[in-house]
Amino acid sequence: MIDNSRTPPAQAEEPSTRKPHGTVIYWFRNDLRIEDNPALVDACHHAENLVCVYCHPPATLDAQRWNLPHPGLHRQRFVASTLTDLRQQLHARGSELLEVNMDAVEFIPQLANELGSSVVYCEEIAAPYEQDEVFALRLAGLTVHTRWQSTLLAPADLPFKPEALPDVFTQFRTIIEGNGVQPPAPLPALRSLPALPHNYSQIAKKWAVGLQHAEASLLQSDQRSSFPYFLPAFSGGSVAASAHVESYLKRKLPHSYKQTRNQLSGLDYSTKFSPWLASGAISARQIFSALKKFEAEHGANDGSYWIWFELLWRDYFRLLHLKYGRQLYFAKGLTDLPTPAHDEEKFKNWCLAQTGDAFIDAAMTELAATGYLSNRMRQVVASYLIHELACDWRAGAAWFETQLVDYDVYSNQGNWLYIAGRGTDPRNGRRFNVQKQINDHDRDGAYRRLWDKSESEASDQ
Template sequence: MNGNLQSPHTRGTIIYWFRNDLRLDDNPALIDACQNAENILFVYCHSPSTSHASRWQLPHPGLHRQRFLASTLADLRQQLITRGNQLLEVSMGAAEFLPLLARESGSSVIYCEEIAAPYEQDEVLVLKAAGLTVHTRWQSTLIDPVDLPFMHYALPDVFTQFRTIIEREGVQAPAPLPGPQSLPPLPDNYSQIASKWAIDTRSAEAQVHTDISKAQMDQRSSFPYFLPEFSGGSTAACAHVERYLNRKLPHTYKQTRNQLSGLDYSTKFSPWLASGAISARQIFSALKKFEAEHGANEGSYWIWFELLWRDYFRLLHLKYGHQLYFAKGLTNLPIPTHDAGKFNDWCLARTGEAFIDAAMAELAATGYLSNRMRQVVASYLIHELACDWRAGAAWFEAQLIDYDVYSNQGNWLYIAGRGTDPRNGRRFNIQKQANDYDRDGSYRRLWGKLESVTRDQ
């Protein structure tokens, strides 16, 4: 992890590999690359699969994730064109493609963000083994790890202790950095490179629009990504944050955050944060300006609280790494049991428990689910159906448009009682949850009938 260290100066062609940082503003790794490059190639690799999904024979990613990613990349592509460059998209994994691109372009230097998860770490190791120089930059947290009053290996194992230290010590988030207004040019042989490997993005976009127009514009969605204001990319992300703050919704966030349906009950920042179309620092900076103008209250504080939870799950990966992906997690509990039939029924919204099936139907139809229902359905899969928590995590990975490797793994470990939480998991009483959050049954009626849910979505 390079942290804030500046990479050694490198002239010539540099490859910038976009991962989960699909933005130009507040992207330190990209800024470093642009400062050190004579020419630059911006690349996004559409990896065909990951080990997480394939273990459970699940689609990766699902159609909703594909569609949201397509609009995110379309926005990024346009921003690069505006600044004098282009985005090379290929249908190969990075570990396979980037060594080929390095040979073709005459570059051995790659810049990218650091991702402290096993599959993503392995990709970088393969590139280094191929003889490439890979400069990684940690940049997805609100707080920079170098500013913490402890080393990452001394991270408290209880979130409340972590939060208390951060607030007591007055640890501040760095201000977001402006993106480059112009970019180094493409290498002279870019046309040959693109003709050899680039996918037809116009065809891909047309297919996405066709898919959406055919079936998936579900007006019940709490995150209708088929509408321009909820589409992927930093343009929509920044506009959404501004709109959310202008309506003074932070002041009511804590009161509404556990609701199950609607556009305004939660911030809806997560899909853009997950793809890196906007950074946590950009959001927090805007929030602090809002509080300076309109005042802070418990609601606006709770947005900071949630951003800090997001940081905590990332920092846990720096401390524990691969251990977070073991069947036992960080515990000495037995290997979890698994029932493939019950898991399949859970995925297909056919458990027979109306509250659970409503949530799983919503997830299948929209690629989105409230935080409350994510916890409830995870608890049901683990504690009532006695299925492997890793299968549930893989299903969320395939389905959620706001899938984030850190938060997804952290939350499933939390519910399963196999992470750092001292209370040995969260087993929710389904009837009590339904009574507390869907007393009138409106959520169950809204999602109680779905014509077709398949494992291919």
Template sequence: MSAAPGPNTHIYWFRNDLRVEDNPALIEACRQAQHLLLVYCHGNTATPAEPWHVPRCASHRQQFLAASLADLTQQLQSCGSQLLELQGDPVQLLPALAEAVGATTVHCEEVAAPEEQQQVAALRASGLHVSTVWQSTLLDPASLPFAPHDLPDVFTTFRQLVERAQVLPPAPLPRPAQLPALPPQFARLAETWPVPPAFRADPAVQLHALGRSSFPYYLPAFSGGASAAAGHLQRYFGTQLAHAYKLTRNGLSGTDYSTKFSPWLACGAMSARQAHAALKDFEAAHGASDSSYWIWFELLWRDYFRLLHLKYGVRLYRAQGLTSLPRPPHDARRFEAWCQAGTGEPLVDAAMAELRATGYLSNRLRQVVASYLIHDLHCDWRAGAAWFEAQLIDYDVYSNQGNWLYIAGRGTDPRNGRRFNIQKQVHDHDRDGAYRQLWKQPHEQVRQA
């Protein structure tokens, strides 16, 4: 039996926007609803990504997400509301939840990746009105000097058009003045619906990485959630690191060689517009430089991978990508050796050991190991993308797909892929062997994350 419709009861479904501030979709839901149920759905992380037989979300990602949701819960409680965390498929959960509270409208952010699009389509097919808001880019697509389907296929052209037109992002929005009241049924729902088990991290994994991780997410300053994200922005721009970024961004190890915004951006605990606003405040106080410009440059790359999804959609997920190349080869044994840091190539194995032990890897090494998997081990780029999805605490569907296509030469890159010379990378970035020594260990001692 369905509940009698509440007085304008709506559902807000958190996806990759785990924050209260600068959340246009949440603000719109607050504007429309008298009662608002705030929900996060945990999918089945144990289901492997086929046909690669790797988990969808391994321990490091799960722990960072758990911390992000705990922080979001505190934010919502400070606004007089509460988060309902449920275990299961949102396509099944949300229609039943809507019936239980008498709601017909679900609000959420727009995500232009195939699985996320299919979820919204299925919810609409179930009879729900799903109101989506595009909000994960720095720039508003409507402000660009071209329509999404006319997005240039070369990033440099995109960047030049944006800068020539002097397109700037909107300022971050404050948190809603007030969150609508919870539905009267909330307490009963929280008691009877399938909530996820409390996440318990393996302390041995933390100890194994202690003192070596470039993003020590188990420390308060690097924890998941909007509170730590805001603290990191203040800390980073409270130094002169932004004026050295272009020189240090290809570093392999340490907390200061890059901005380290990506884990919070990926889950939405920090918005790109919040990061940009902090950057502009820094430049106003300390002057602009080539390095501070490069942070804007990287935020534009992040936008570009998102806009590619608006243009090409599911084509970005085909084996051939956007090309007419044949299906890539694959060797399951070589792929497994790559995952397990057992290829025999010291730099690659050190990087893969770090990834498994910490859930993080420098941008330079991500490119190196991806190139090695594709061009030296002759494995399917999609298998590597799936492994990164499982392991990286800053996994982002847009950037992950875009970067793997870029290395594989199956995206929009005019140079048909990137093959990195391992010896040159060693010479340029680890000449003294410090990184390889840091993560050198017998294969059997590399802990499974």
């Protein structure tokens, strides 16, 4: 599925070594940044003129199957601010971003025709819908160069082939740490980009017509949010992402991360890196590089190690896609279990925070109100849907896809398979006892009071 031989260059080539082949299209996907973007570097090295595009994705088949909106308004709003930041970064380097509300498979061939181009560069995403997009563009006659770049570790540096990835995360981690595998250093931001083609302004005027973010902009800002993306410090884009990482490290929060990571509410109990990682506004390698500098200056402990541990989990879910691909999206997952049962009414009540369980309903209220949920509560509500309500895990995964500001196709699929017992975990699923979770994490009822649905509805009046 992936050409792992194409590893990132150690440094950007000088302009004189470029081998231009006319106008090139760079298709931004989940890599909305200029710094540490090897695929963009590739495109710049081979382009005489460059056009950068972003296509707002339509509903995926998973969302369509369960009649869900895609994407939710919270993510629309966060991505909109990310694209504003990206547009500014491009403009500062003499380029622009062509943003359209069209399916990439429909739009890019038409754009290529108008540009007289047949070459597209983009990041590789090893998920079915995203793979099908690239396949369709190639069927349309385009040459599409993809680059695997979203993992912390380079697949070519692993001591095993992707198809030999251990099926247990602990084994994977032990092998990685035992062999001393380290991430490549992040690439610096490009100082300039190839020029726009002479007819760009006419093309941009034609295709940008009708682009709207108005609906998402009407969302009310909930001050209770643990990720208040409506505030400048938590807005989308590389500027806010870098500032957040710097602030998190400056306050020495990595040292307490392991002790606080399972809390349910607040700004500092977890790193909050995930929304920027999911959109690609910052790379895992940039974060790791900053973390190592922090440890060199302030010392390492279990907390700072645990951030590396979580980044490895993120890598593992990505590498599972290289090994198993579409199998991860089958109803049975990687098992021989039958297709799960599903109760449409119970699923609807779960989505609407109307299950009757105050703890679960508080979490689902928070998710709908903010587009964010702590890792602990994501696991608890997923377990409740699967094991207590006997609903199809794929429906829950699709709901998270529509709701989360930090939706990541790899982690979302991996975590739902994990809870459902249809992935690689040997424990045959994780069933969380709701009362135990309350005793462990909300004994005083603060979380349930904070997100009591009646209180939330009253605050909206």
